[in-house]
Amino acid sequence: MTALTIRPLAASDRAGWDPLWQGYLTFYKASIASDISNVTFARLTGGAEPMGGFVGERDGALIGLVHWVIHRSTWNSRDICYLQDLFTAPEARGTGAGRALIEAVRQMAQARGCFRVYWQTHESNAQAQALYDKVADKSGFIVYRQPLG
Structure with missing residues (x-):
């Protein structure tokens, strides 16, 4: 097994990104229309949005992805990064x-x-939380959502 390479997500990564993206959606029992996935990938790789991604590559294959969004905050004059x-x-x-x-x-x-990176995970995702507990602090906040249609 060769070393892991982490690099920015590129437009040429679509074929390797798709199965990882679908794996992520499946893990969270989510379904997104293909046109939304197309828009998402274009936003992540187009360079015009305050968002992007990284991929992990080993032996010529993509084995992981992460997406990020930079946005303003009311708590600091500097931007914040949402993983x-x-x-x-x-x-x-x-x-x-x-x-x-x-x-x-x-x-x-x-x-x-940016002054902070933050993220969330589902309360049932114990494997991920085992890692997150080693690299970050739990905020104690609970997320509420209100669908808008």
Whole structure:
């Protein structure tokens, strides 16, 4: 097994990104129309939005992804970074890929002058929380959502 490479998500990664994105959606029992996935990928790779991603690559194959969104905050004059999606292929779990993807976002956000990186996970995702507890602090906040149609 060769070393893990973490690099920015590129437009040429679509074929490798799709199965990881679908794996992420399946994990969370979510379904998104293909036109939304198309818009999402274009936003992540187009360079015009305050968002992007990184991928983990090993032996020429993508084995993980992470997406991020930079936005303003009412709590600081500097921007904040939301780590929106993190997923590694099942065979890559426990190999350090998730930690490396989080670190890539942290370094990018720090370089952009953000004051914090934050993310959320489902309360049932114990495997991810075991990692998150090692690399970040739990905020104690509970997320509420109000669908708008």
